[in-house]
Amino acid sequence: MSTVGAPWTGPGLTPPDRSAGAPRRWWPGWARGGGLALAYAALVLLVAIVLAVLPEDVHQRAVLSASTNIENLRHAPAAVLLLSAFVVRDFAEVLLLLPLVVVMTVCSRRIGRLSTVVAALFGHVGATLVVATFVAAGVRRGFVPHSVTTAPDVGVSYALAGMAGLLAAALPRRWRWAYVVGGLVALVVLISVDTDFTNAGHLLAFATGLGLAAVAVQARRSPSTPSP
8 A cells, every 4th residue: 555645653653854944943933023123232232231341431421422412413413313322321221121122023023124113213313303402492592401402312212112102003903092092191291290301202202103103004904906
């Protein structure tokens, strides 16, 4: 009797390894799509470690040179907008990398890496420039002290807020509105408790991410054009 197509059963017989030609995974399935997030977090962590071992005065000068304050934005806007996204003011802010990796991984998997990068970029750059514009206007009118123009302003929080807004598009529809309203209310309460321009920037970055999430949801609902 022919044995072609017979199942691999019986004593001493083992099924063939069907995954022999498949690439080996170095991380669990739930972490798939997290390469970009882990690379970003690793770079920020490396910079934080280097700054932590520097003398305090050198540490402070390095943070100030990468800050997106008014003075630096006047002289080297592109450089500080880029550098500030990879620098944290003190090592305690490294804890923000935990939610950042989670949010960035989920957005990359469910929405796409390009959309995630755009949300992080718009959140960081857009919120920074808008806040800087209001700060500069406040300084000119005397509402804001001039010392703010040289204050340290670095970190990943604006990028995280932008991606947190985009995350709404990855959530089930029944939870989406609760997430959006809850996030906006929490940020408004934070501003009312601590009237800081940075907190206003977080609200703006989150709202920017929500706008991108609305675009992503609408694109998902649009019927695709049938291929010929």
